Amino acid sequence: MTRKQLIMDSALQLFAEKGIEATSVQQITDHCGISKGAFYLSFKSKDELIYSIIEHFMNNIIREVDRAVKEGSTPSEKLHIYFVHTFKVMSQYTGFAEILMKEKVSAINETLIERIQYYVDLAKKSLEKLLFEVFGDQIEGKQYDLVLVVNGMVQAYLQNFFESCKPFDVIKLADSLVEKTTLLATKSEIVFLQDSSQLYSRIKNYSIEHIVEELDYLQQQTNDRLELESIQLLKEELMMEMPRPAIIVGLISNLEKNENFNWITIYLKDRFN
Amino acid sequence: MTRKQLIMDSALQLFAEKGIEATSVQQITDHCGISKGAFYLSFKSKDELIYSIIEHFMNNIIREVDRAVKEGSTPSEKLHIYFVHTFKVMSQYTGFAEILMKEKVSAINETLIERIQYYVDLAKKSLEKLLFEVFGDQIEGKQYDLVLVVNGMVQAYLQNFFESCKPFDVIKLADSLVEKTTLLATKSEIVFLQDSSQLYSRIKNYSIEHIVEELDYLQQQTNDRLELESIQLLKEELMMEMPRPAIIVGLISNLEKNENFNWITIYLKDRFN
DNA sequence: TATAATAATGACTAGCCGGTCACGTGTCAA
DNA sequence: TTGACACGTGACCGGCTAGTCATTATTATA
Numbered sequence: 001m002t003r004k005q006l007i008m009d010s011a012l013q014l015f016a017e018k019g020i021e022a023t024s025v026q027q028i029t030d031h032c033g034i035s036k037g038a039f040y041l042s043f044k045s046k047d048e049l050i051y052s053i054i055e056h057f058m059n060n061i062i063r064e065v066d067r068a069v070k071e072g073s074t075p076s077e078k079l080h081i082y083f084v085h086t087f088k089v090m091s092q093y094t095g096f097a098e099i100l101m102k103e104k105v106s107a108i109n110e111t112l113i114e115r116i117q118y119y120v121d122l123a124k125k126s127l128e129k130l131l132f133e134v135f136g137d138q139i140e141g142k143q144y145d146l147v148l149v150v151n152g153m154v155q156a157y158l159q160n161f162f163e164s165c166k167p168f169d170v171i172k173l174a175d176s177l178v179e180k181t182t183l184l185a186t187k188s189e190i191v192f193l194q195d196s197s198q199l200y201s202r203i204k205n206y207s208i209e210h211i212v213e214e215l216d217y218l219q220q221q222t223n224d225r226l227e228l229e230s231i232q233l234l235k236e237e238l239m240m241e242m243p244r245p246a247i248i249v250g251l252i253s254n255l256e257k258n259e260n261f262n263w264i265t266i267y268l269k270d271r272f273n
Numbered sequence: 274m275t276r277k278q279l280i281m282d283s284a285l286q287l288f289a290e291k292g293i294e295a296t297s298v299q300q301i302t303d304h305c306g307i308s309k310g311a312f313y314l315s316f317k318s319k320d321e322l323i324y325s326i327i328e329h330f331m332n333n334i335i336r337e338v339d340r341a342v343k344e345g346s347t348p349s350e351k352l353h354i355y356f357v358h359t360f361k362v363m364s365q366y367t368g369f370a371e372i373l374m375k376e377k378v379s380a381i382n383e384t385l386i387e388r389i390q391y392y393v394d395l396a397k398k399s400l401e402k403l404l405f406e407v408f409g410d411q412i413e414g415k416q417y418d419l420v421l422v423v424n425g426m427v428q429a430y431l432q433n434f435f436e437s438c439k440p441f442d443v444i445k446l447a448d449s450l451v452e453k454t455t456l457l458a459t460k461s462e463i464v465f466l467q468d469s470s471q472l473y474s475r476i477k478n479y480s481i482e483h484i485v486e487e488l489d490y491l492q493q494q495t496n497d498r499l500e501l502e503s504i505q506l507l508k509e510e511l512m513m514e515m516p517r518p519a520i521i522v523g524l525i526s527n528l529e530k531n532e533n534f535n536w537i538t539i540y541l542k543d544r545f546n
Numbered sequence: 547t548a549t550a551a552t553a554a555t556g557a558c559t560a561g562c563c564g565g566t567c568a569c570g571t572g573t574c575a576a
Numbered sequence: 577t578t579g580a581c582a583c584g585t586g587a588c589c590g591g592c593t594a595g596t597c598a599t600t601a602t603t604a605t606a
Binding site for chain 4: 024025026036037039040045046
């Protein structure tokens with residue numbers, strides 16, 4: 001295990017126990033038996049550590065649920081898998097999930113919150129797509145309401161899970177959620193959220209300039225030649241008047257192996273696909 | 274306005290903006306133009322301030338929704354009122370609601386979290402009672418699931434509200450939630466939460482000794498003769514082998530005017546009624 | 547083995563925090 | 577006018593923090 005991973009592991013554990021703000025860098029370094037100086041050889045600041053943890057786990061969570069869902073053969077099986085794996089992944093990453101539940105927004109740095117929010121929005125997007133696969137056009141117009149409500153139910157059960165700390169019959173919970181979702185999708189008629197902008201607060205706000213800036217930053221994080229070239233070409237393509245989706249999506253696939261790039265690959269894929 | 278209220282007002286504002294942990298006592302006193310010393314004439318510590326804010330608003334929120342619901346004539350009207358007033362009260366106490374949403378659990382003192390959790394459980398109890406009024410015995414067995422899910426939906430809409438910061442058509446939202454709740458209450462069959470202890474994490478844990486201790490503490494907070502006597506008698510009654518509910522409920526009504534006593538009056542009323 | 551290069555250390559800085567307390571300041575009754 | 581008293585102040589304390597950097601330890605190279 002690299003020192004970076006070691007630190008992230010220890011930090012995650014302590015953050016989950018006592019909260020991010022309340023855990024000092026000294027405590028983290030004591031916990032993994034290195035010096036304070038060594039910490040700052042791996043991370044520029046405490047914020048960068050938090051940022052890395054968020055990136056790492058958010059990426060994995062979304063990825064793993066997505067991958068599992070893809071393996072379902074029928075749409076309704078996919079919905080079931082979605083619920084099962086959401087809970088499985090969350091209980092696999094207990095430490096991080098606890099931070100997400102407990103810490104929520106608040107104290108921590110504003111840009112970190114934005115990043116979390118952004119991932120939450122991405123997850124909602126995935127759910128929206130899935131719900132259309134399962135229920136088709138009958139949910140047209142009420143999809144935003146549905147996403148919000150289903151997400152809310154999942155959140156509620158997750159919170160309950162982390163408070164009770166007891167083993168969970170995930171299959172039964174998924175059965176129950178599939179039934180509830182189906183009821184709401186097929187029988188409800190009064191819609192509250194009409195507009196996608198009401199549901200997705202952050203996802204649309206990234207300008208091309210912002211993305212290019214982000215790519216500039218990411219370019220400094222890698223030494224891989226293929227990746228460096230891909231980022232360069234991606235920037236050039238994005239700044240053209242009519243970026244060609246095929247090229248963008250193609251270049252993105254060159255970056256998917258490196259998890260540092262994940263959020264931006266997910267974002268660009270969604271935007272140009 | 275008393276100095277105490279002045280401080281609580283300023284603090285609430287700053288807490289909502291920047292988070293509880295991130296707001297220093299100095300900033301609070303600067304904001305309301307008093308000295309740091311004066312702060313500690315009103316509150317023993319920063320924690321006591323936070324505690325007071327939680328007590329004050331939690332009490333008011335539960336009370337106001339309860340009062341509004343009682344004025345509904347039919348059960349289904351009551352459900353509608355419940356949703357409407359939950360959102361109205363929350364947007365009336367924007368500052369506090371934001372703290373509740375953002376801060377959630379974490380960083381702050383453990384006993385404060387417990388107290389919030391406790392109020393949340395009380396609110397769930399109220400909702401459970403209401404759902405039985407509306408849907409009768411057909412929800413027997415699935416009431417815990419229902420409470421969790423309905424609560425989750427409300428939470429989700431609240432969060433959405435505080436993120437978007439746009440005006441809300443509360444009536445329409447309530448219509449939508451009544452429909453959704455009705456669907457789930459009447460049509461769902463697969464139940465996940467079977468047991469009340471799975472839903473209410475904290476509410477059952479208060480021993481008589483704990484309550485008597487709390488009353489001892491509260492006794493020092495008042496000078497009113499009726500209140501002092503009532504607390505004394507309440508303590509004696511509670512320590513008897515078979516406390517008589519009628520006497521307890523009667524004594525409680527003597528304490529309801531003073532908001533300091535609220536959480537314990539709500540608790541005892543629920544327990545002995 | 548000697549030297550250069552790299553990795554790791556922990557004492558240290560500057561700054562913020564909650565909380566205290568000796569010291570004004572203003573207001574009464576004597 | 578004097579003294580007693582309560583109210584209010586802000587400099588100060590001890591303790592904590594994130595982050596730095598001169599020093600030391602370790603490894604690689606010649």
